[in-house]
Amino acid sequence: MNKIVLDKEEVIVVDGDLDFVVLPHEIKEVYLCSQNKNASVRYQVEEGGQLIIHHYSINSSFSVSIHLSGENASVRYFFSTINEEDHDFSLSIFHNASRTKSEVICHGVNVKDRSLLFSIHPHVSKDMELCICNQENSIMNLEDGLSIIRPNLLIDCYNVCSSHSAYIGSFRKDSLFYLMSRGLSLEASYEILMKSFLVEDVEKLEKVFYAFLEKIKDL
Amino acid sequence: MLEIKNIDVGIKDSKKEILKDFSLSIGEGEVHAIMGPNGTGKSTLAKVIMGHYKYEVTSGSIVFCSQDITYISVDERARMGIFLGMQDPTEIEGVTNSEFLRTALKEVTGEKVNLYTFIKEVERDMKDLKLDDAMLHRFLNKGFSGGEKKKNEILQLKVLKPKLIILDEIDSGLDVDSLKIVSENINSYLKENPNTSLLMITHYERLLDYIHPDYVHIMQNGHLVKTGDILLARSVEKDGYHSINVIDKEDIYE
Ligand SMILES: Nc1ncnc2c1ncn2[C@@H]1O[C@H](COP(=O)(O)OP(=O)(O)OP(=O)(O)O)[C@@H](O)[C@H]1O
Numbered sequence: 001m002n003k004i005v006l007d008k009e010e011v012i013v014v015d016g017d018l019d020f021v022v023l024p025h026e027i028k029e030v031y032l033c034s035q036n037k038n039a040s041v042r043y044q045v046e047e048g049g050q051l052i053i054h055h056y057s058i059n060s061s062f063s064v065s066i067h068l069s070g071e072n073a074s075v076r077y078f079f080s081t082i083n084e085e086d087h088d089f090s091l092s093i094f095h096n097a098s099r100t101k102s103e104v105i106c107h108g109v110n111v112k113d114r115s116l117l118f119s120i121h122p123h124v125s126k127d128m129e130l131c132i133c134n135q136e137n138s139i140m141n142l143e144d145g146l147s148i149i150r151p152n153l154l155i156d157c158y159n160v161c162s163s164h165s166a167y168i169g170s171f172r173k174d175s176l177f178y179l180m181s182r183g184l185s186l187e188a189s190y191e192i193l194m195k196s197f198l199v200e201d202v203e204k205l206e207k208v209f210y211a212f213l214e215k216i217k218d219l
Numbered sequence: 220m221l222e223i224k225n226i227d228v229g230i231k232d233s234k235k236e237i238l239k240d241f242s243l244s245i246g247e248g249e250v251h252a253i254m255g256p257n258g259t260g261k262s263t264l265a266k267v268i269m270g271h272y273k274y275e276v277t278s279g280s281i282v283f284c285s286q287d288i289t290y291i292s293v294d295e296r297a298r299m300g301i302f303l304g305m306q307d308p309t310e311i312e313g314v315t316n317s318e319f320l321r322t323a324l325k326e327v328t329g330e331k332v333n334l335y336t337f338i339k340e341v342e343r344d345m346k347d348l349k350l351d352d353a354m355l356h357r358f359l360n361k362g363f364s365g366g367e368k369k370k371n372e373i374l375q376l377k378v379l380k381p382k383l384i385i386l387d388e389i390d391s392g393l394d395v396d397s398l399k400i401v402s403e404n405i406n407s408y409l410k411e412n413p414n415t416s417l418l419m420i421t422h423y424e425r426l427l428d429y430i431h432p433d434y435v436h437i438m439q440n441g442h443l444v445k446t447g448d449i450l451l452a453r454s455v456e457k458d459g460y461h462s463i464n465v466i467d468k469e470d471i472y473e
């Protein structure tokens with residue numbers, strides 16, 4: 001489970017801290033799975049480079065930093081986690097050049113009464129004009145877990161387009177009623193709701209994240 | 220098929236009572252219609268038969284196919300063959316219509332669903348309803364127009380093949396042509412499955428011109444005040460509920 005798949009081929013085992021560079025105008029797609037593993041990852045994206053990360057995690061804490069170091073560098077980070085212990089996900093994005101772009105989506109299911117923390121920090125310093133940074137975070141509690149979302153936008157430049165949203169709650173009872181009124185058991189209803197919340201594209205990710213999909217079924 | 224005996228229904232964790240001493244009996248293959256002013260409890264009745272979490276049956280019983288279902292779970296009722304086409308179908312982001320339908324069919328029949336035959340059959344059903352194939356791959360009811368949502372409820376019914384169909388204001392949100400299409404689909408379902416019973420809730424007699432009811436009930440203040448046939452629906456359409464009310468009161472005071 002603890003591995004990184006690059007562009008669906010090259011596999012790197014996650015063991016300790018990692019460092020990646022996206023070269024100018026390169027497009028890199030990273031599939032990262034982690035289970036019971038705590039690690040730090042640093043990415044650097046050079047001019048015009050595009051980094052796309054799909055990160056699926058079970059009971060893991062990660063600290064990630066992304067440096068957008070050349071103009072028009074961009075990153076899209078989709079983070080999805082199933083949490084049964086105390087864990088946190090911390091992501092810092094440094095917009096170190098103009099016209100850089102970041103988009104972050106973090107979805108978590110907090111299964112038990114433990115803590116789950118998302119800290120998402122985009123940094124845009126002075127003179128880094130026309131940057132875009134968006135983030136959307138949500139955590140669903142299945143029990144009385146302590147879930148916290150900290151979106152810290154450290155923006156020191158006027159000319160920036162930014163949005164953020166955070167939601168902590170539980171799956172809607174109306175949705176459960178609708179699904180169950182068509183014959184789905186409570187378990188099957190939760191499974192279908194969790195899958196839709198945690199997984200971007202089930203068919204596409206089936207092979208890479210088999211363990212993650214199996215975990216959803218087990219909950 | 221369905222026997223509702225003297226139920227009182229309130230809202231959970233509140234003192235509000237909506238249905239009072241409500242009784243209704245629906246036999247196999249019968250078509251019933253319920254009409255009544257806004258807020259009298261028609262949707263509540265439909266949801267209580269389905270087992271909605273917000274309502275509580277405080278006395279009486281609901282029996283379906285000789286089994287007391289008053290306190291059993293929503294999904295069990297659905298698997299026994301009860302289907303509720305909702306007044307306002309829920310939107311569920313992230314779950315596609317096809318994935319949902321296929322899972323539901325698997326749960327209801329208890330069998331594995333062959334993807335190819337499933338798609339073929341659903342596409343045929345969608346054609347019958349004049350629904351665009353693309354709706355199958357969209358998120359459940361998300362961004363569907365009012366009429367599309369209603370047609371999607373009928374699509375689910377055609378796929379899941381229930382024994383008791385409850386339709387809560389299926390006609391609202393449908394244009395004249397769509398109302399005709401939906402009614403034709405329901406009529407042909409009833410023809411193919413003659414043991415199926417239907418309970419329609421509506422405000423308009425027009426629906427009953429398309430789907431002919433055996434019984435028309437008028438509901439007021441949480442219970443049925445009068446039962447008749449299509450003529451009763453016509454008199455409501457013409458003179459309003461007020462006329463029914465007067466007759467009913469006279470009946471009582473006589
Ligand atoms: N969850 C709820 N909380 C509070 N009040 C409720 C709830 N559900 C229903 N009610 C109330 O119960 C009454 C009956 O509601 P219901 O939706 O069953 O009416 P209806 O007959 O279907 O009306 P309409 O014709 O407008 O659809 C209304 O006064 C409504 O406000």
Ligand SMILES: [Mg+2]
Nearest residue numbers: 261262263306
């Ligand atoms: Mg209603």
